Amino acid sequence: MLRSRIAFFTIAVIAVAFAAANGRGQTPTRYPVVLDFTTPPPIVEGIFASLQRSPDSIETKMRAAIRTSAVPLDRVGGSGAHYIAGRVIVKFKDGASTASRASAMATARARSSTQPSYANFEVMTIDPSEDAEEAARSIASRPDVEYAQPAYRVHTECASGWGTPDSNGRCVPNDAFYIYQWNLPDIDIERAWNIQPDAGGSVTVAVLDTGVAYTNVTMRHHANAFTITSSGDVEPPGFPGTAYPALGDLTLTFVAAPELGPSSRFVSPQDFIWNTNIPVDLDGHGTHVSGTLGQLTNNGTGAAGVAYNVKLMPVKVIDTEWDDIFGSPNFGTDDTVARGIRYAADNGAKVINMSIGRTGPSAPAVEDAIKYAVGKGVFVAIAGGNEFETGNPTETYAEIASRVKGAVSVAALDRAHNRSFFSSTGTYIEVAAPGGSFRGFPGCGIPSGGGILQQTLDLDLVETFDDTPANFARTPPRFDALAYFCFIGTSQATPHVSGLAAMLVQQGYSDPGAIEAAIEKFAIDPQSRNPRGGTRDNDVGFGEISARATLRGLGLAR
Amino acid sequence: MKTAAFVVALALAAPAAAQTDRVTLRPYGMITEQAFSASTTFNAVFGSAAAPFWGAGAEVILPHQVYVDISASRFKKTGQRAFIDNGQTFRLGIPLTASITPFEFTGGYRFRLRRRPNLIPFVGAGLGWYSYKETSSFSGAGEDVDMSHLGELVVGGLEFRVHRWIALSVDAQYTHIPGILGTAGLSKDAGESDLGGVAGRFKLIVGR
Numbered sequence: 039m040l041r042s043r044i045a046f047f048t049i050a051v052i053a054v055a056f057a058a059a060n061g062r063g064q065t066p067t068r069y070p071v072v073l074d075f076t077t078p079p080p081i082v083e084g085i086f087a088s089l090q091r092s093p094d095s096i097e098t099k100m101r102a103a104i105r106t107s108a109v110p111l112d113r114v115g116g117s118g119a120h121y122i123a124g125r126v127i128v129k130f131k132d133g134a135s136t137a138s139r140a141s142a143m144a145t146a147r148a149r150s151s152t153q154p155s156y157a158n159f160e161v162m163t164i165d166p167s168e169d170a171e172e173a174a175r176s177i178a179s180r181p182d183v184e185y186a187q188p189a190y191r192v193h194t195e196c197a198s199g200w201g202t203p204d205s206n207g208r209c210v211p212n213d214a215f216y217i218y219q220w221n222l223p224d225i226d227i228e229r230a231w232n233i234q235p236d237a238g239g240s241v242t243v244a245v246l247d248t249g250v251a252y253t254n255v256t257m258r259h260h261a262n263a264f265t266i267t268s269s270g271d272v273e274p275p276g277f278p279g280t281a282y283p284a285l286g287d288l289t290l291t292f293v294a295a296p297e298l299g300p301s302s303r304f305v306s307p308q309d310f311i312w313n314t315n316i317p318v319d320l321d322g323h324g325t326h327v328s329g330t331l332g333q334l335t336n337n338g339t340g341a342a343g344v345a346y347n348v349k350l351m352p353v354k355v356i357d358t359e360w361d362d363i364f365g366s367p368n369f370g371t372d373d374t375v376a377r378g379i380r381y382a383a384d385n386g387a388k389v390i391n392m393s394i395g396r397t398g399p400s401a402p403a404v405e406d407a408i409k410y411a412v413g414k415g416v417f418v419a420i421a422g423g424n425e426f427e428t429g430n431p432t433e434t435y436a437e438i439a440s441r442v443k444g445a446v447s448v449a450a451l452d453r454a455h456n457r458s459f460f461s462s463t464g465t466y467i468e469v470a471a472p473g474g475s476f477r478g479f480p481g482c483g484i485p486s487g488g489g490i491l492q493q494t495l496d497l498d499l500v501e502t503f504d505d506t507p508a509n510f511a512r513t514p515p516r517f518d519a520l521a522y523f524c525f526i527g528t529s530q531a532t533p534h535v536s537g538l539a540a541m542l543v544q545q546g547y548s549d550p551g552a553i554e555a556a557i558e559k560f561a562i563d564p565q566s567r568n569p570r571g572g573t574r575d576n577d578v579g580f581g582e583i584s585a586r587a588t589l590r591g592l593g594l595a596r
Numbered sequence: 597m598k599t600a601a602f603v604v605a606l607a608l609a610a611p612a613a614a615q616t617d618r619v620t621l622r623p624y625g626m627i628t629e630q631a632f633s634a635s636t637t638f639n640a641v642f643g644s645a646a647a648p649f650w651g652a653g654a655e656v657i658l659p660h661q662v663y664v665d666i667s668a669s670r671f672k673k674t675g676q677r678a679f680i681d682n683g684q685t686f687r688l689g690i691p692l693t694a695s696i697t698p699f700e701f702t703g704g705y706r707f708r709l710r711r712r713p714n715l716i717p718f719v720g721a722g723l724g725w726y727s728y729k730e731t732s733s734f735s736g737a738g739e740d741v742d743m744s745h746l747g748e749l750v751v752g753g754l755e756f757r758v759h760r761w762i763a764l765s766v767d768a769q770y771t772h773i774p775g776i777l778g779t780a781g782l783s784k785d786a787g788e789s790d791l792g793g794v795a796g797r798f799k800l801i802v803g804r
Contacts, residue, residue, distance in 0.1 A: 206736070207734060207736060229734070229736075232734060233690065233733075233734050545688050545689060545690075546686050546687055546688045546689055547679065547686045547688075548686065549681070549684060549686070551681060551682065552679065552681035552682070552684060552686055555679075555681040555682075556679050556681070589688070590677060590688070590690060590732075590734060591677040591678055591679040591686070591688040591690065592677060592678060592679060592680075592781045592782045592785065593641070593677055593692050593694075593730050593732055593741070593781045593782065594634070594637050594638070594641055594692070594694055594730055594777065594781055594782055594783055595728065595730050595741045595743075595776060595777055595779075595780060595781045595783060596730065596739065596740075596741050596780045596781045
């Protein structure tokens with residue numbers, strides 16, 4: 039009797055296991071499917087001279103087109119800003135009744151309304167064919183509503199063992215590629231490292247970005263088809279043009295960037311694009327930004343980072359090409375960014391790096407979230423924008439920063455200390471930091487190169503959509519190879535400020551407003567290299583950040 | 597009531613040394629607790645706006661109850677570099693050592709209380725030369741401070757003779773020292789330009 043029961047039980051277990059392994063139920067597979075957390079070691083390559091991440095490069099325009107067109111719900115609003123159709127972000131005033139909420143939903147013909155995690159607003163689902171801007175306007179006009187807005191899309195912008203300081207008090211690390219990192223001595227970080235060898239070791243910095251190559255994991259994604267039109271735009275399948283095939287299910291290996299340090303360095307990772315807690319980077323932007331912020335330093339290899347001991351919190355809030363091709367459930371929109379900010383503030387971050395761009399109408403959900411974070415003692419650094427040569431529109435998030443004490447907007451400087459050609463200007467620019475430029479300083483991995491060098495994903499293996507459909511079909515993307523690339527942008531300038539802010543927190547600046555005040559007070563004139571004394575302009579704000587002076591503070595008489 | 601009586605007595609006091617025209621030299625040791633006028637600045641760096649000075653000097657009692665006093669003292673304390681924003685101070689853990697060395701010359705008048713001959717009130721005024729040094733960890737060339745400036749002072753107090761050769765003196769001294777603070781650093785941000793303050797001084801005087 040017992041034997042027959044054991045036999046029956048064994049057969050049942052095998053049958054269930056077989057079904058689980060091979061069966062395909064009625065429910066569609068939810069991607070990504072995590073297959074394994076052990077992977078082969080990463081492929082680590084040297085410096086790539088590619089300039090493809092310049093804001094004015096063909097590759098950048100191509101990637102923007104893919105992002106726009108691989109997402110069927112992408113719409114362009116009256117201001118030219120892109121948003122995701124089918125949703126409206128709404129915040130009701132305190133005390134709004136259930137009846138008034140229902141009435142508001144009826145106003146917008148909304149199907150449902152939910153309050154996502156880490157949000158103080160609701161996201162209403164409306165018919166994608168409805169004009170979300172118009173729906174938001176009609177909801178916002180109600181007396182019981184604080185604000186309503188479409189889900190506008192965002193994009194990337196772009197101690198011991200050191201020996202003794204030199205005669206000028208500078209700690210110069212031994213990283214092999216440090217000689218190409220003009221940007222770090224430019225902010226006087228070497229003398230700041232002398233003051234604080236731990237470089238932010240007790241501080242957590244949240245990187246709100248495209249994710250970070252921070253862990254080893256194998257995942258399965260499903261790649262959908264898309265089409266590139268004759269005008270260069272990429273549209274969903276069926277549009278006239280060059281069809282890029284669906285790649286189907288792809289088993290992809292993601293690796294941790296060795297130069298970002300061990301897994302213990304990463305805290306509370308979160309992915310608001312895929313609704314997981316594994317925010318791997320499918321683009322390279324977030325990994326590069328994290329490197330500038332906190333690359334391992336003085337380890338004899340690779341490059342260096344500003345605050346090389348900070349704890350990093352990867353929070354993925356930007357979707358990029360592969361997220362879109364893979365059909366991510368969420369997009370980098372105002373609501374996603376706002377949730378990411380609140381998540382970071384609620385989970386121990388003391389600094390938030392937002393190398394994120396967004397132009398167009400106001401973003402009350404994000405403004406609310408930034409104020410919430412600052413109110414919890416979190417300093418926020420936001421990219422000032424890369425669009426000087428494309429109409430120089432006001433950067434929405436950076437403009438918010440200029441009105442919130444404890445958040446700063448960051449312009450970019452080239453290695454000649456001029457404003458980078460792409461760096462947006464305006465009354466909202468508050469400080470400047472090296473963001474690089476290839477104009478006048480071409481090349482990467484050469485002493486005269488003008489980019490910001492860091493380890494990131496091997497873009498040649500990631501951006502396979504830059505190739506012909508045939509080659510695209512033959513070469514699925516790879517996320518297990520890392521190389522050193524030069525990026526330029528206010529995205530690259532921003533982590534200089536975030537890294538400095540982390541060091542300031544560790545040094546004793548416990549209030550984000552004071553961090554901003556100190557950074558601005560000690561900022562220098564980029565050209566004369568002298569303190570600016572609080573004067574500002576629309577190009578570089580209060581001037582270029584000066585790490586050592588800010589960290590050192592003031593004495594009684596000097 | 598006692599205070600009022602003392603004030604009246606002081607007003608009616610005759611010169612204390614009226615019985616003699618001798619010139620007397622009296623050395624003394626001194627401890628001072630000074631409340632700095634630049635309270636925000638000193639609070640930021642040292643966590644307190646008051647600090648002790650140690651010093652010594654000598655008084656010369658001249659005929660007609662006039663006296664002159666010359667003294668040297670020193671304050672030295674280590675605090676932290678800091679930053680002040682919106683009234684809030686952030687101390688940064690970077691050691692800063694400040695020292696003040698005053699050389700003061702005072703002239704004044706000593707009163708005699710007929711009923712209390714061993715109590716001698718006095719008032720005076722004078723000039724001082726104040727040396728100020730500020731050094732910090734991680735300072736580069738030209739970043740430390742070494743400067744001096746003239747200042748003014750007024751003083752008033754009471755001497756109590758406890759022995760034929762020993763007297764104790766307590767006084768309050770106000771100093772005004774411009775020209776050192778207020779042009780840079782925390783003192784500039786705090787709008788404080790006076791290195792002086794009000795000091796309570798205690799002297800042990802040797803001599804008749």
